[in-house]
Structure formats: C-alpha cells, structure tokens
Amino acid sequence: MRHEKFEIEVGKDDPGQSTSLIGWRFRTGAPGPRLLVTGAVHGDEVTSTGALWYVAEGLADWVTGGSVTLIPCVNQLAARASQRLVPHENIDLNRRFPGSAEGGLADRLAAALVRLLAKHDALIDVHTAGWSVPFVLLDHFPDAGLEARVAAWAATSSLPVIGEMPPALSDLAGLDRSWSAWAVRLGKPAVTIELPGFHTLDLVGAYAGANAVLNMLSSAPGLRSRARPKARIALRRHTVHAGQGGLFEAERKPGDRVRRGERIGYIRSFAGEKLATVTSPKPGLLIELQPISAVHVGRRLATLAVEDRSAR
Numbered sequence: 001m002r003h004e005k006f007e008i009e010v011g012k013d014d015p016g017q018s019t020s021l022i023g024w025r026f027r028t029g030a031p032g033p034r035l036l037v038t039g040a041v042h043g044d045e046v047t048s049t050g051a052l053w054y055v056a057e058g059l060a061d062w063v064t065g066g067s068v069t070l071i072p073c074v075n076q077l078a079a080r081a082s083q084r085l086v087p088h089e090n091i092d093l094n095r096r097f098p099g100s101a102e103g104g105l106a107d108r109l110a111a112a113l114v115r116l117l118a119k120h121d122a123l124i125d126v127h128t129a130g131w132s133v134p135f136v137l138l139d140h141f142p143d144a145g146l147e148a149r150v151a152a153w154a155a156t157s158s159l160p161v162i163g164e165m166p167p168a169l170s171d172l173a174g175l176d177r178s179w180s181a182w183a184v185r186l187g188k189p190a191v192t193i194e195l196p197g198f199h200t201l202d203l204v205g206a207y208a209g210a211n212a213v214l215n216m217l218s219s220a221p222g223l224r225s226r227a228r229p230k231a232r233i234a235l236r237r238h239t240v241h242a243g244q245g246g247l248f249e250a251e252r253k254p255g256d257r258v259r260r261g262e263r264i265g266y267i268r269s270f271a272g273e274k275l276a277t278v279t280s281p282k283p284g285l286l287i288e289l290q291p292i293s294a295v296h297v298g299r300r301l302a303t304l305a306v307e308d309r310s311a312r
C-alpha cells in the first residue's frame with residue numbers, strides 16, 4: 001500500500017514548534033471506505049499516539065480497499081507540555097467542535113479536522129482514560145440505523161463497547177461538542193477508543209489499541225453494507241463521584257466486576273480516618289478508577305459499564 005506524509009498548517013509558529021496536523025495517508029488503489037484515525041486530541045494521552053504508530057507499522061497487511069489517514073498526535077503543543085488542554089488558551093479541544101479557522105489554536109485545529117473529515121467516510125478517535133481497561137465509547141446517535149451500523153463496527157474491535165451516559169449528563173460535560181460527536185452529527189460513523197495511560201506511553205495498552213484499530217479498519221468495508229445489522233449498545237457509561245473530599249483509597253482495579261453496593265474503596269482523611277465508603281451504585285464492569293488519589297467533592301472516582309435496560 002502506498003503511503004505519504006502530509007502536513008496541514010493552521011498558521012505559522014516558531015520554526016521547530018509546529019502546531020500543524022501531521023500524519024500519514026495510506027491508499028490502496030482499490031475501492032473502499034476512506035477512514036480517518038486520530039490520536040492525542042488531549043495532549044497528555046500519548047498512549048493513543050503510540051497506538052497509531054503501531055497501526056501505521058502494521059497497516060500494509062490489513063487493509064485491502066479504500067484509504068486510511070492517520071494523525072498520531074493532533075494536539076502537538078499540548079503533547080509537548082504533557083497536558084490535556086491547549087496551552088495558554090486552557091481550552092479542551094475535545095469540547096470545541098466545529099471550531100473556527102479564524103479563532104484560537106483549539107478552534108483552528110477543530111476547524112481543520114472538520115474540513116479533513118469532509119473527505120472521509122468514518123472516524124476513529126483514540127484517547128486514554130488513565131487507570132483503565134481499553135474500551136470503545138459511543139456517542140448518542142440521531143437515528144437507529146447509524147447507531148446499529150456503528151455498534152456492529154465497534155464490536156469488531158473486540159473491546160467492550162460502551163454507550164455514553166444519558167444526554168443530560170454528557171451534554172452538561174460538553175461531550176456533544178466532542179470530535180466524535182461532531183462526526184456523528186454530520187451523519188458519519190464515528191467511535192472513540194479509550195486506552196490505558198496518563199502522561200505515560202503504555203506500551204501494552206498502545207498495542208492493544210493498535211489491534212483494536214486494525215480490526216476495525218479491516219472490517220470497515222461492512223460499513224457500506226445495505227444489510228441492517230441487529231447490533232445494539234448493551235452497556236452504558238456510569239460515573240461515580242466523591243461526596244466527600246480526602247484521599248481515595250481504591251481497593252479494586254479496572255477490569256473487576258462489581259455488584260450493587262459492593263465496596264470499591266474508602267475516602268480517608270490525610271490522618272487516616274475513614275470518612276466515607278465508596279460503593280458501586282449498580283452492578284457492572286469497573287472500566288476506570290481515578291488515578292489521582294487526592295480528591296475534592298464531586299471528583300470522579302470511578303467509571304462503570306452498566307447494562308442498559310432501556311436499550312432496544
């Protein structure tokens with residue numbers, strides 16, 4: 001498969017301090033879907049960058065039709081600072097879509113990505129969720145047909161597929177302005193893959209992510225199938241927040257199954273008193289735990305994948 005490096009400028013920065021979108025285009029020469037894969041929209045999520053390197057290294061053997069565009073590190077300025085937000089602007093790029101070509105750096109990057117997406121049929125955006133297991137996160141879909149096609153495509157990753165929390169909560173968190181949600185709004189199949197890692201390039205997590213992406217890329221031609229898949233989103237994201245500040249003493253780990261009311265850990269005072277017991281509000285799969293133990297009131301402590309009883 002032919003591939004070439006490309007650079008999309010969003011403006012001129014100091015020499016050597018590029019803020020461009022830099023990536024790789026792979027073309028098979030055969031008909032098929034045009035797929036866009038992005039990493040490190042959040043600059044400290046570098047396991048996603050590693051995952052896309054390994055996708056690039058393994059791609060030749062996997063995809064037989066269409067094209068693949070890879071951007072391993074979207075938010076270069078934030079990645080150099082190893083921080084989530086665009087430096088100086090302190091803006092979360094993944095809450096900024098569709099952006100503006102005339103705006104700040106976050107807006108320019110968002111707008112450049114949206115323009116690039118117009119030339120693609122589907123999007124995989126790779127992130128990391130800290131102390132977590134790898135999983136696929138799906139946004140809210142405007143129609144059941146697109147939801148079924150994306151759920152079936154996501155299942156080919158062989159990772160757990162988890163639907164977003166209810167719209168009232170996800171919109172409150174600005175997730176309706178995320179990169180993948182914007183793609184879905186434009187009617188394009190799109191998923192977010194979450195990998196382990198936080199500031200660190202987690203090699204095992206990155207290879208797991210690369211495998212999941214390669215699985216999805218090689219099964220993407222099915223996205224064009226006229227057959228209506230029966231797939232549905234069976235699991236939903238549910239977050240557990242601290243009602244009490246202190247030091248979070250986690251007793252469980254990502255990947256554990258928990259029953260309703262089962263203890264996940266304690267919040268202790270820094271002197272050691274047990275101030276609160278953290279329990280699971282629902283039965284589910286523990287997919288993420290807060291990696292920063294010092295917590296304030298309202299801080300997210302854990303994320304569960306719970307069965308969606310409202311699912312069709």
Ligand SMILES: [Zn+2]
Binds near residue numbers: 041042045127128
């Ligand atoms: Zn992220």
